[in-house]
Amino acid sequence: MPDTNSAARHDLGSLGAQIRGRTLLPGDDGFEEACSGWLLTVRHRPAAVVVAADADDVAAAVRFAARTGRPVAVQSTGHGASVPADGAVFVATGELRELSVDPRARTARIGAGLRWDEVLGAAAEHGLAPLCGSSGHVGVMGYLTGGGLPLACRAYGFAADHVRSLDLVTADGRLRTVSPSEEPDLFWAVRGGKSNFGVVVAAEIELLPLTTVYGGELHYPGEDPGHAAHVLRSYLAWTEEQPEEMSSSVTLVRFPDAPQLPEEFRGRSLLQVRVLCTGGEEQGARLVEPLRALGPGKDTCGPMPYAQITEIYQDPKNPVTAHLRGALLRELDDEAVKELVSFVDPSAPGGPFPGIELRHLGGALNRPPRRPHAVSTQGAAFHLWMRLPAPAGQADTARKAADEVLERLRRWDTGATLPGFLFDHDSAPERVRRAYTEANHRRLAALKATYDPDRLFRINHTIAPA
Structure with a gap:
């Protein structure tokens, strides 16, 4: 009988003759590294990896996949990994560095x-x-x-x-x-x-x-539900008065009492408000003043080079195993505040629920773009974003925690989401439609x-x- 595995490997190996970059097959040095990425929750097992050196390599890989009946997967950093690329021709674009x-x-x-x-x-x-x-x-x-x-x-x-x-x-x-x-x-x-x-x-x-902006973060203690509700309610009222130059978010965090965390965060609950004002230092300082009046324990807001704005959020740079979820919400009232604060209340059952972020929308997002595209906030007031750690054996726990958050916020959920915040949980057609x-x-x-x-x-x- 013919060796079908050997024939398949020879078929895939012929792809290498068409590629200026590298073609890697399972078992080759560098194969696992090439098809890994930032989000480790999704594991890929492609038939071959093409580390493209130029656009011609990409075109050759796509033609080969079409000719041999294999799907095409594409990845640069792997932040948006969603569906396992099993059996695919996996195009790694990391070396396209123009x-x-x-x-x-x-x-x-x-x-x-x-x-x-x-x-x-x-x-x-x-x-x-x-x-x-x-x-x-x-x-x-x-x-x-x-x-x-x-x-x-x-x-x-x-x-x-x-x-x-x-x-x-x-x-x-x-x-x-x-x-x-x-x-x-x-x-x-x-x-x-x-x-x-x-x-x-x-x-x-x-x-x-833009060379400079006014931005930073303010931290408020969240262990006292009454105080946390006051801060969150005040933030939501503050957003209603903001001009388009001010963009912001608030994240509700309940940290576990884990030894790997810095001591200042262990077992703590926090509300983290982040701001970015494009209108200049004077306007930014004036607009942030009501937030400062709430008595933050940490305040880093001030003028900063635009090139440093990603430092405001301090997102993890190293690969993570996490469950990610997004949703678009309506305006939030006092009942919504109570539900949200309950997620960081140390005395409440369940959780912890780290990283429940609410990004304030509106402004230019609600106007038709000069160059129309398929993206829309669909009239939402806030974007909800969750990143829950999901180490080995805890993926179901993280999913259930995210499900609980969304279930308890159902009254304010528009039913829609953004296409840039779809992940592995959202691969079903009915969930893709929501974007x-x-x-x-x-x-x-x-x-x-x-x-x-x-x-x-x-x-x-x-x-x-x-």
């Missing part, structure tokens, strides 16, 4: 292997700034194709609003440049449709003339049928072809 800034046009051209901290640094040399999120270690392309919720979201809207063009390889193996004037439907779909329509290898984005308006989802499904009818790009939050 980066150039045009200070006169206020634009940057960015390769798919770059992280935001690299773009922040390059833009800052020219007094310019990209719209990034809370972590400088997140890959640029996954963030942009998910829409991108920036720290300065109320002032400037989604990062997808500020994308000028994208270079991507579609299911037919073609390298296309899409923009408002070139294949505008595909340009619309990729910004929000994530990896459903191809592998993005480069982007051109707008940069902002889009009904009209946008229909349009995405129709475009999926046009550009990827055979679902070559399905190792993701799949939008089924219409």
Whole structure:
């Protein structure tokens, strides 16, 4: 009988002859490392890994996958890992490192292997700034194709609003440049449709003339439910009065009494308010004053270089095993405050529930973008975001904790979410639908049928072809 495993390995090995970069098969040195990433909750077992050296490598990998009936998976940093890439041709884009800034046009051209901290640094040399999120270690392309919720979201809207063009390889193996004037439907779909329509290898984005902002964090003790409710209620009232220049969030944290934590956090409950004002030092200080009047135990707010804004959140840089969940919420009333505070009350049963973040929305997010895309807050007032540790053997515990939070907040849940905050729990079609308006989802499904009818790009939050 023929050795089918040997034949399959020979078939995959032939891919290497078409690739300038590296082609790795299971068992090869570097294979496990190449298909790992920041989020360790999802484990990949692809048939082959293509560490692409350029866009031609990506196109060759896509053509090979289509010819041999294998799906395509794509990853830069692995922050958005969602579906195991078992049996796939896994395209690692980390070596696509093109980066150039045009200070006169206020634009940057960015390769798919770059992280935001690299773009922040390059833009800052020219007094310019990209719209990034809370972590400088997140890959640029996954963030942009998910829409991108920036720290300065109320002032400037989604990062997808500020994308000028994208270079991507579609299911037919073609390298296309899409923009408002070139294949505008595909340009619309990729910004929000994530990896459903191809592998993005480069982007051109707008940069902002921002060098300094007013930002930082304020910490309040949360062990006393009455005091915690007062702080949270005051924060929510404060957000209603803020101009678009002020973006902010509040995170409710209940730390376990664990020896690996710094002593100042062990067994503690905290409310962490983070702010970012693009209107200058004087305005920022004036707007933050009511929060200071609440008596924070820690206050780092002040003028800071824009290039350092990701330090406000101090997101983990090393790989994590965590359960991640997002939701879009309506305006929150006193009953919502009581429910939220109960999650950090040390005397309450259940938990702990670390990292329940509420990001204030509105402002520019509610206005139609100049370059329409598939992302929308769907009228929500806050984005809820949870990151719950899920070490080996505790994944079910983390999922149940997240389920409990959302169940108890059901009255304020819009039923929608953002495509950039879909993870492994959200891979079912009905959950993917929640990330889009009904009209946008229909349009995405129709475009999926046009550009990827055979679902070559399905190792993701799949939008089924219409």
